[in-house]
Amino acid sequence: MLNVAKFGGTSVANFAAMQNCAKIVKNNLNTKVVVVSASAGVTNLLVDIAHTPLTSEQIHSKVAEIAVIQQAILHALDKPQEVNDKLAELMDSLTTLATHEELLHRPDLKDALISHGERLSSLLFSAVLKEFGVNASNYDVRKVLKTDSEFGQAAPQLNDIRQAAQRLMLPELSHTVLVTQGFIGADEAGNTTTLGRGGSDFTAALLAEALDAATCEIWTDVIGVYTTDPRITSAAQPLPELSFEEAAEMATFGAKVLHPATMEPALRQNIKVFVGSSREPEKGGTWIVRDCQHEPAYRAITRRKDQVMVTVKTPKMMFAQGFLQKVFTIIAKHKLSVDLVTTSEIAVSFTLDNPPNSVLQRLNRETLDELREFCSVLVEENFDLVTVVGNNMQSAAGVSSKIFSAVSDYNLRMICYGANPHNMSFLVRGSDSTDVVKVLHKALFE
Ligand code: ADP
Ligand code: ASP
Ligand code: MG
Numbered sequence: 001m002l003n004v005a006k007f008g009g010t011s012v013a014n015f016a017a018m019q020n021c022a023k024i025v026k027n028n029l030n031t032k033v034v035v036v037s038a039s040a041g042v043t044n045l046l047v048d049i050a051h052t053p054l055t056s057e058q059i060h061s062k063v064a065e066i067a068v069i070q071q072a073i074l075h076a077l078d079k080p081q082e083v084n085d086k087l088a089e090l091m092d093s094l095t096t097l098a099t100h101e102e103l104l105h106r107p108d109l110k111d112a113l114i115s116h117g118e119r120l121s122s123l124l125f126s127a128v129l130k131e132f133g134v135n136a137s138n139y140d141v142r143k144v145l146k147t148d149s150e151f152g153q154a155a156p157q158l159n160d161i162r163q164a165a166q167r168l169m170l171p172e173l174s175h176t177v178l179v180t181q182g183f184i185g186a187d188e189a190g191n192t193t194t195l196g197r198g199g200s201d202f203t204a205a206l207l208a209e210a211l212d213a214a215t216c217e218i219w220t221d222v223i224g225v226y227t228t229d230p231r232i233t234s235a236a237q238p239l240p241e242l243s244f245e246e247a248a249e250m251a252t253f254g255a256k257v258l259h260p261a262t263m264e265p266a267l268r269q270n271i272k273v274f275v276g277s278s279r280e281p282e283k284g285g286t287w288i289v290r291d292c293q294h295e296p297a298y299r300a301i302t303r304r305k306d307q308v309m310v311t312v313k314t315p316k317m318m319f320a321q322g323f324l325q326k327v328f329t330i331i332a333k334h335k336l337s338v339d340l341v342t343t344s345e346i347a348v349s350f351t352l353d354n355p356p357n358s359v360l361q362r363l364n365r366e367t368l369d370e371l372r373e374f375c376s377v378l379v380e381e382n383f384d385l386v387t388v389v390g391n392n393m394q395s396a397a398g399v400s401s402k403i404f405s406a407v408s409d410y411n412l413r414m415i416c417y418g419a420n421p422h423n424m425s426f427l428v429r430g431s432d433s434t435d436v437v438k439v440l441h442k443a444l445f446e
Contacts, residue, residue, distance in 0.1 A: 002173070002213040003030040006037075006182060006204035010221040011278035012121045013040035014069075015076035020278050021125065022132040024219060025177065031217075032173040033207055034136070035182045036125050037200040038117025039069050043183075046117055049098050050110040051357050059098050066120075067091055073124045083127045090120050107151035111184075112192040118181035118200070126179035139178040143168055144210070145185035145203060147193045150335075153359040154185055154193035156206055165210035173211075180207075196359070201259040205273070209265035216271050218258065219278040224286035225250065225257055227445050228301040232437050235446050239286050239300070246299050246389055247273070247288040249422045253339075253387035254304030263288070295391040297399055298444045303433050306356065307339075307383040308364065309413060311349040314375040323375075324348060330370045334363040339385060340416045340427060349414065351385065351427055383413060384433035387425040388440065394418045406443035410436050 005028070007021045025031050037043075045062050048054075054062070074080045074087055097113040122138050129136035144164040147154035172178055182200020185193045195202055201218055208216040222230060224238040225247065242250075248263035257275060266273050266288070276285025312327055327348060331338060338350045352364050371377050393399050400417055403424060414427040428436050 001030045001215075002032055002208075002211055003028055003215045003217060004033045004035060004204050004208040004211070004213050005031045005217045005219060006035040006200055007125070007278055008200065008218070008220040009037045009040040009043070011219050012036050012038075012125055015073045015128070017278065018073065018125055018128045019132075020281075021219065022129050022134070024278060024281050025129060025136075026132050026134055030215070032177055033169070033211065033213070034125070034129070034177060034179045035141075035200055035204040035207065036118065036121050036179065037182050039073070039121045039124075042066050042069060042117040042120070043114065043197070046094075046114045047357070050101055050113050054102065056099070056102075059102060060095075063091075063095050063098060066094070066117075070120050070124065073128075077124075077127055078131055079127075083123055086123055087120065090116055090123065094120075108149075108191045111151045111154075111194045114194055115181070115184040115192045118183050122179050122181045129177065129179060134177055135175065136177045136179050137172075139169070139172075139180040141180040141182075141184060141203065141207075142186035142190075142192060145206065147185040147187055147195070149187040149189070149191065149193065150359070151191075151193055153196045154187065156185065156195070156202075158206075158209075161206060162210040165207060169207075170211060196259070197355075198256065198259040201262040202265075205262045205265040205271070208271050209269045212269070213271055215274060216266065217274045217276070218262075219276060219281075220257060221277060221279065222257060222275075223277040223280055223283040224275050225255065225288075225300070227299070228437055228441050229255065229303065232303070232434055233441055235441060237445065240284075241292050241294075242286055242288045242299065243292045243295070243391075244288060244290055245422050246292075246391070249387070249389045249420075250300055250302050253385065253389065253423065253425065254302040255300070297393060297396045298388060298390040300389045301437050301440050301444070302387045302389060303437055304353065304385040304387075305430065305433070306354050307351050307385050307427060308354045309349055309351050309380045309383055309427060310368065310371075311347055311378040311380075312371055312375045313347045313378075315346070326374065327371065330367055334367045336360065336363055336367060340414045340425060342414055351383070351414065354381070382430040383427045384430045385425055385427055386433055386436050386440070387423050388444070389423050392421050393424055394421050400424065402443065403440065406440050407436055409439075 126138040146160035182203040251258035273288040
């Protein structure tokens with residue numbers, strides 16, 4: 001009945017938050033693997049150091065901010081001396097890498113640098129757990145979490161992960177709770193990699209899969225998955241249960257509470273996933289399971305920001321066989337996924353996820369340059385993708401009319417409906433998306 005518990009950035013932000021997490025671990029004897037994110041704010045600071053040109057004073061001031069966050073936790077421990085040296089070592093290697101990266105701009109150095117957030121927080125949380133009487137040890141996930149070498153957005157190598165986890169981690173679990181890092185991994189050559197922002201949820205699900213766990217808990221700052229992001233509207237309601245498909249759809253289409261790939265391992269191995277608040281565990285949370293009691297037509301609304309709409313045109317498109325294939329071959333080569341597509345005789349429009357400073361943004365730029373070699377390309381920015389997630393949406397009577405009449409005051413640039421029973425998506429202006437989500441939420445859930 002093995003359980004993997006993951007604690008997000010706000011859950012390990014400081015000593016008091018870590019104490020809440022320690023109680024949760026201690027109360028469930030099935031929890032043998034604990035995955036932690038970096039303390040809140042630390043990854044953002046590391047990403048800043050890695051991705052913006054900075055003077056050495058600026059680097060040192062950002063490193064100092066990280067040190068303040070971590071030292072505050074260290075000094076709240078009863079016996080700080082037990083982890084003091086290791087913490088100092090990590091802070092030293094962080095500082096060295098920050099300086100090297102600034103000179104060399106190598107993607108492997110960026111990932112090695114950014115990985116320090118999780119390495120620091122896991123060291124500190126294992127010490128907190130020990131003070132709670134849990135026999136815990138800090139475990140380097142890079143021994144197990146093997147990935148390819150796509151720095152910044154590395155893909156897990158599932159067979160290697162399973163083999164290493166079974167061989168190296170499983171025997172430890174009979175006598176200790178392993179506290180390990182989310183979000184980071186290592187490629188074949190042993191270089192440190194990262195899985196993309198928010199990737200600790202994915203790590204937890206991957207380890208749960210590799211260790212044949214029964215459950216995977218995602219402890220965060222909300223009491224479950226809501227009908228929409230509670231930061232968009234206070235009318236959002238927590239959901240007691242969700243199906244794997246619904247949760248996967250929500251995560252893919254922007255519900256930040258779960259990294260987009262989290263549900264893949266859970267689905268493959270039928271692992272029940274729980275989402276709850278580490279501050280208020282007594283409030284329960286959402287269980288994500290294979291078979292739900294109810295399959296409502298509407299379950300939730302999500303939003304994904306920073307979408308670009310690309311329109312490619314060629315005068316020769318009429319009767320031009322193979323044009324679409326050429327376009328999508330380039331997109332596939334860059335491992336980009338397209339969400340919405342419309343075609344006409346002379347043009348094809350599609351949307352791409354384009355979060356600033358991301359690997360995707362860089363790939364999108366390269367993709368567009370390649371497309372421009374054989375067709376005209378129009379890029380329009382500042383769109384958000386709003387998605388209604390539900391069940392049998394393509395066949396239930398009245399679904400589309402209810403949704404369309406709710407948003408009739410807004411300009412919908414593209415619509416996707418009918419291809420997938422679990423969603424209906426549309427592209428709206430970024431400045432409209434909050435209102436669109438609110439009116440839809442009112443029409444469908446209030
Ligand atoms: P963590 O650091 O624990 O991984 P995240 O910030 O990544 O936490 O995810 C939790 C946040 O996800 C919440 O604070 C909430 O604002 C946001 N969120 C977006 N959509 C949803 C949703 N449908 N239900 C719950 N939270 C959501
Ligand atoms: N610390 C990483 C991030 O902020 C991973 C995570 O929190 O899941 O993106
Ligand atoms: Mg997260």
